[in-house]
Amino acid sequence: MPETTPVDQVMELVSLLQRDMAHSFARDGLTEARAHLLWVLQDGPTTQRALADALRVTPRNITGLVDGLVASGHVVRRAHPTDRRATLVDLTEPGADLLRSMTEGYAEMHEVLFGGLPDRELAAFGRTLGRVVDRLRARLVEEGIG
Amino acid sequence: MPETTPVDQVMELVSLLQRDMAHSFARDGLTEARAHLLWVLQDGPTTQRALADALRVTPRNITGLVDGLVASGHVVRRAHPTDRRATLVDLTEPGADLLRSMTEGYAEMHEVLFGGLPDRELAAFGRTLGRVVDRLRARLVEEGIG
DNA sequence: TATTGTTATACTCTATAACTATA
DNA sequence: TATAGTTATAGAGTATAACAATA
CATH class of the missing domain: 1.20.5 (Single alpha-helices involved in coiled-coils or other helix-helix interfaces)
Structure with a gap:
């Protein structure tokens, strides 16, 4: 019989968690990448450059992700108050609502995993x-x- | 100061592991999806239908992934011995070599994580x-x- | 000069739908 | 009828390179 190693367990955890999260995001009409971006916006309005660093993708990618989230009404682009090159990405009311429910889901994860x-x-x-x-x-x- | 919860730790583990694996795969000239397919071939020649089930993607996807791995010389398509509708995907010699090194990397992961x-x-x-x-x-x- | 974000282009992964060959 | 795999088409994420506006 194939023995289950701790490494197997860790890999299984990763796999299950990914599926669970992808499912949650899809239910909210989000992809994983867009959910990740929204999650970063918890810390307040953020430049696209900072988002690129946080998500570890190129700035070009952020343009696409923000375009999608603007189209779905979750975020808006705003002028940066002092740097006219930069764009601030900020949550809309529906975006903030969704983020709140994501945060609640995150907190409930503790109960699911360790309750x-x-x-x-x-x-x-x-x-x-x-x-x-x-x-x-x-x-x-x-x-x-x- | 923001407290680190066990859920945070789990999420961090997932994130780091994903980055580590993506890096390894890229070094081997593989994407994550193709590496996953190769991994399944450990169990021997497999039909594309079975691969679709194992990877939880549509059969159409498997066509693309196998095409890529055929082009890179890691796998070959072979006729199924009894079902003429089906195709068996099998490792080439270079593909088997790569899988061996992936298996070794997996085993070393135990030392990295728990040594x-x-x-x-x-x-x-x-x-x-x-x-x-x-x-x-x-x-x-x-x-x-x- | 360096940085921010965009347009242009391309590749990969993913999905659905329609189709062929076979079971 | 049902199944295995393909072609056709489309959307999303990713990357590099060239560019405009601004710092």
Whole structure:
């Protein structure tokens, strides 16, 4: 019988989580990339340049994603108050509503994944996971994908 | 200061792992979708229909992915021995070599993520992760994404 | 000179629908 | 009738390169 390794478990987690999120986004009429952009707008109006950095894609991409979100009524482009080259992307009222529901969904994820787990078990899990994430981050830096 | 929750940690893990894998695949001249297809071929020659089910995409997609992998010399199409409608996709020698190196990379991932961790800690982590994965799987079934 | 965002172009992944060959 | 895979068509995400406006 094929044994399940911790690495298998992690990969399975990634796969399931991706499917779950893609499903949620689709239900909201969003793609993953657009949902990601909306998520970044939590921090307030943002230039397209900053969005490109946050999403790790080219500025050209942001143009397309923002175009889509403008068409769907979730965001608007506004003039930057001091830099006339730059454009600020900001949430509309419906966009802010959607982001709120996304935030609620994110909070509920804690209950879905960990609800009812003993505090000690959850704490231990978090400690180990923290180490794993740190190792992975270090590896990316090593590989120059920092 | 913004507190890091276990859900944040999980999301960070997913994000980092995706970047790491995309980087590895790109280094091998593969996209994520093509790497996934190659991975499925571990189990031997496979019909395109079975690949479509495994990758959860439409048969039309498999045509495109296989076309790409044929062009890059990683796989070949072969006649199905008994069903003349079906096509078997099989690894070439270079494709098998690449898959071997992917398998090695997968095995090394254990060392990257968990190397040097005490057995007890790793075992506890695996137990909790198993529960979390089960919960997530149950949720997908509930949502009808089974 | 450097930066911001756009137009132009191209590639990949994805989907649906219609079709052919076969079962 | 149903299934396997293709052609046709379309939309979304991604990239590079060239460009205009502004810093």
